[in-house]
Amino acid sequence: MTTKNKKTKSNHLPIRLNILFFLVFLLFSALILRLGVVQIVQGEEFQEQLERTINVSVPIDAPRGLMYDRYGNILVDNELQFTVTYTNRKTPQLEMIETARKLNEFVTIESRRTERDLREYWALLNHDEYIELMSIEEESELELSNAEAHTARLDRIPEEEIDALQEDEYEMQVYSLWREFNTGYNDLPHKVAQGITYEQAALIMENLEHLPGVDIIRDAERKYIYGDSLRRVFGNVGSIQRDNIDYYLANxxxxxxxxxxSYIEAQYESVLRGRNGRLENFMDQDGNFLRNPEEHVGSRGNDLVLTFDMELQQHVEKAIKDTVESERYYSQFVGDPDAYVVMMEPHTGDILAMAGYRDEANRNVLTTFTGSFEMGSAIKGATVLAGFDSGVFAPGDRVWDRTMNLSGGGTISSHTTLGSVDHLTALERSSNIYMVYVAMRLIGYSPGVSSSWGNYYRGYDILRDYYAQFGLGVPTGIDLPNESAGINGGNIPEPGRLLYLSFGQFDTYTPMQLAQYVATIANDGYRVAPRVVKEIREPSRDRNELGQISQQVEPKILNSLDMDPWYIDEVKKGFHRVTHGNQGTARSFFADRPYDAAGKTGTAQVFVDGKPANNQTFVAFAPYDNPEVAIAVVVPGISNQASASGAANTISQKVLDAYFDLKEERRGPLNWDEDLLEDEEDDEDEEESE
Incomplete structure (x- = not known):
């Protein structure tokens, strides 16, 4: 390249840079000019417009987390629905009533009728008559404040006027909407009617301009896939109660x-709660929208994987129902038919199933941990171990089982005279007298030798301290609220009561405590807290698949029995003889079963409505050599006649059969709406063919 060409190119470069700098200068000048116009010329106009702009943020409810069973079956889902909301922006009451009348053309609701609200509503509808109920002069003479005068006028409204109002069906429909409008908080949308139809929602949306404060939103309600199964345990979702409002606002x-x-929904609220979204509306002071709303999307709450096996749960519910309603047992109940089952893994505390015979409100499943009963001989394993560990008995020691006369009158005996019994026979044949000797020796009393019972109050405390190590008479630690610890009968100044305590006929325990007791024996003395939540998972895009694990809930060991493991093994042998021994009280139910169960029967003599009855109980674990399931069955208030015997054993056999059958083959839980009804029809057809 020549020197001349190089000079030519060098001259072109400064020219291009100058042009570029000039263009940048022009752009900056234009920008500065525009900013000046906006700031100086139009500044006041924009400031006024900004001050006139109202930013209304409307929360968008995020769906709650789902609940799954241990096999990934959805138990509690969310179902989208249309909901009518009302936002009370300090609206005058008469305007509110007018809106309620218009909304009533599209949707009707039922609201609670209270005397005060009905009188308030009448006063609004009949303002002149309301004022005439107390003259201004009388109000002045009595020196009443406006609020006091208002209350006085309301009290003077004739009862016949309120009765007539309530007989007016149309006015009661409007009243219900008006009352619901007033239930919410100012300036926040309040849900008035949930689950309306698509057609109703469409009509309301077409008329929103005539319904000030009313809106239609899409939200979700809880859907229970398997009907009433465990429904009460899942709990409820509702509005924040006023007593708790400060706590929730702070959070x-x-x-x-x-x-x-209530229950799981309340216990795991912080986990299940979704992160709400919001809709930002930009309006002028006249309520006109200035631009399109901005939506900030929320997210669903975390999901819970529960310990329940819904397929097993359905089998347990069926076993209870079929047994209680059978021709043999249904007429044998002294009071209302009743039965409870708890099934759990002894090593983890996982509750596999919990059920009660359903009443109309399906409350009974909660009684498994909120209600308590005298459990009878089922607790004798704990009494035997108390005798061993305290040193008042050694394995193999024998006593003579026969009717015992109490010093204060009365007698104690086993169901029959058993003769010479050791701990194994005492468990196999259910000797009350062996347990009585444990209690007497704990306080140093020897029948026929001791002149007095001495400090028998100490015996109550010793026995209860041992029972507590198994979970009897103390909270089990289950991750649900409102658990009962049972009823402690106290240290009654009657030695006979101490003796009854030793074989389960004084203090009361819950079915959950009974299950923890037998699980502790099956688990070689380790007491594990029952639990209903196994994992917390992040929400997944596909609701039929579990998301990533957020938290694994670890088993919680509450205590271990500080005693010789040999003693526990001896009690296990006694339990095995109950189900397999030649004279075992449950031999006929379990001796031929392939899963080799060990257990203990129980009968407590009680009174129901003043009539004598029995509480039948049964506890068990299986397999004997390597326990993987523990059960407690309670059938309270059944006849004490021989024809009523075996109800608890029958249920126990059915639920253990179901557990081990499901290990061989699973079909999955039956859908409540369709499959379950078809299954029941199939059962009825089979019964008819038989």
């Missing part, structure tokens, strides 16, 4: 949010 909730109000 970032809005006043109108839905929260868990």
């Amino acid at each position: 970032g909730y809005l006043r109108n949010e839905q929260v868990g109000t």
Whole structure:
């Protein structure tokens, strides 16, 4: 390249840079000019517009987390629905009533009728008559405040006026909407009617301009896939109660949010709660939208994997129902038919199934841990171990089982005279007298030798301290609220009561405590807290697949029995003889079963409505050599006649059969709406063919 060409190119470069700098200068000048116009010329106009702009943020409820069983079957789902909301922006009451009348053309609801609210509503509808109930002069003479005068006028409304109002069906429909409008908080949407139809929602949306404060949103309600199974345990979702409002506000909730109000929904509220979204509306002071709303999307709450096996749960419920309603047992109940089952893994505390015979409200499943009963001989394993560990008995020691006369009158005996019994025979044949000797020796009393019972109060404390190590008479530690610890009968100044305590006919225990007791024996003396939640999972895009694990709930060992393991093994042998021994009280139910169960029967003599009855109980674990399931069955208030015997054993056999059958073959839980009804029809057809 020549020197001349190089100079030519060098001259072109500064020219291009100058042009570029000039263009940048022009752009900056234009930008500065525009900013000046906006700031100086139009500044006041924009400031006024900004001040006129109202930013209304409307929360969008996020769905709650789902609940799955241990095999990934959805138990509690969310179902999208249309919901009518009302936002009370300090609206005058008459305007509110007018809106309620218009909304009533599209949707009707039922609201609670209270005397005060009915009188308030009448006063609004009949303002002149309301004022005439107390003259201004009388109000002045009595020196009443406006609030006091208002209350006085309301009290003077004739009862016949309120009765007539309540007989007016149309006005009661409007009243219900008006009352619901007033239930919510100011400036926050309040859910008035949930689950309306698509057609109703469409009509309301077409008329929103005539319904100030009313809106239609899409939210979710809880859907229970398997009907009433465990429904009460799952708990409820509802509005924040006023007594708890400060707690929730401090934790970032809005006043109108839905929260868990009972059981799992309440216990795991912080986990199940979704992260709410919001809709930002930009309006002028006249309520006109200035631009499209901005939506900030929320997210579903975390999911819970529960310990329940829903397929097994359905088998347990069926076993209870079929047994209780059978021709043999249904007429044998002294009071209302009743039965409870708890099944758990002894090593982890996982509750596999828990059920009660359903009453109309399906409350009985909760009684498995909130209600208590005298359990009878089922607790004798704990009494035997108390005798061994305290040193008042050694394995192999024998006593003579026969009727014992009490010093204060009365007698104690086993169901029959058993003669010479050791601990194994005492468990196999259910000797009350062996247990009585444990209690007497704990306080140093020897029948026929001791002149007095001495400090027998100490015996109550010693026995209860031992029972507590198995979970009897103390909280089990289950991860559900409202658990009962049973009823402690106290240290009654009657030695005979101490003796009854030793074989389960004084203090009361829950079915859950009974299950933990036998699980502790099956688990070689380790007491594990029952649990209903196994894992916390992040929500997944596909609801039929579990998300990533957020938290694995570890088993919680509450205590271990500080005693010789040999003693526990001896009690296990006694339990095995109950189900397999030649004279075992449950031999006819379990001796031929392939899963080799060990257990203990129980009968407590009680009174129901003043009539004598029995509480039948049974505890068991299986397989004997390597326990993987423990059960407690309670059938309270059944006849004490021989024809009623075996109800608890029958249920126990059915539920253990179901557990081990499911290990061989699973079909999955039956859908409540369709499959379960078809299955029941098939059972009825089979019964008819037989």
